Amino acid sequence: MRATRLFILGALADGGPMHGHKIRAAAQLDRVELWADIKPGSLYGALRRMADEGVVEVVRTEQEGNLPARTVYGITDKGRADLVSLIRSVLADTRLRPDPIQLVLLHGGEIGSDELRTAVRQRRDSYAAQLDFWRNLRAEAEPYLTRLEATAFDYTLMRLETELTWHDRLLAELAELAELADTAERPDGTGSPGGAPLQESGNQ
Structure with a gap:
């Protein structure tokens, strides 16, 4: 979950408000599943949970043509603080994971x-x-x-x-x-x- 939060908050901090489909497309483009324990399909649920926590917020709803309406999220001040905390946490984590x-x-x-x-x-x-x-x-x-x-x-x-x-x-x-x-x-x-x-x- 830490990697997923880091990716979402980082994407919103760098790219500005966007909807879940765009965040997932960015994840697929960057092949994040190769870099970290992130499943692109889990990003939607993570976004909703993070909105409940107040680290992201609903900015608006967009609809293009006959496509379903999409919720656009933005990062909050609390989310930026969480992003900084996550970055520092990952940098400080030097544990060598045991291998069976x-x-x-x-x-x-x-x-x-x-x-x-x-x-x-x-x-x-x-x-x-x-x-x-x-x-x-x-x-x-x-x-x-x-x-x-x-x-x-x-x-x-x-x-x-x-x-x-x-x-x-x-x-x-x-x-x-x-x-x-x-x-x-x-x-x-x-x-x-x-x-x-x-x-x-x-x-x-």
């Missing part, structure tokens, strides 16, 4: 090393596909980007590049562990490489 993949690696032996490596490789390929998508999107948008918009694109690109680098490292680690487990099993021929534990020998 860390727990998966602790217990990955439950599904076997072969299945784990396959799943990690698929994750890696998914991140690579996302990186290609964002690189192409940035190239298409390049002529229209401001300097800060370009920097925002780079933030996403660099995060995906880091994910790709880390998954490549993880795949190398898993391959080395599998090779060590296979070597340890050769003298008597017992055990199953596919179900070999992931822990280092020092942890046993």
